[in-house]
């Protein structure tokens with residue numbers, strides 16, 4: 001397996017996590033109406049989880065000898081105060097995250113680095129859980 005290709009893929013995931021942390025913190029602060037009571041804490045939890053994922057991926061990049069990206073993925077973070085729109089945009093983000101990690105899993109499968117595989121698999125499963133939760137919320 002080409003290490004620089006793997007580092008590139010991990011850096012793509014890191015960029016999306018940095019964006020997700022930013023987006024969820026923005027929605028936690030901006031949500032209006034009665035749904036704020038439940039969704040603001042949920043968005044805060046997602047922001048925290050995204051930062052934790054970013055940290056794991058960042059350390060994996062360093063361990064492989066790469067330089068972790070410091071900028072978030074440039075995909076726009078749409079400002080809204082409407083919870084339905086926030087949930088739709090969250091679903092879009094989680095769908096992207098699941099596909100990015102699915103891509104990495106396919107690359108590192110059977111490659112021998114069990115620690116990296118386990119870490120990425122845990123993140124991948126967390127993205128799938130978030131995706132399913134958002135589907136049920138809508």
Ligand SMILES: [Fe+2]
Pocket residue numbers: 017020049050053097123127
């Ligand atoms: Fe994540």
Ligand SMILES: [Fe+2]
Pocket residue numbers: 020050094097126127130
């Ligand atoms: Fe996520």
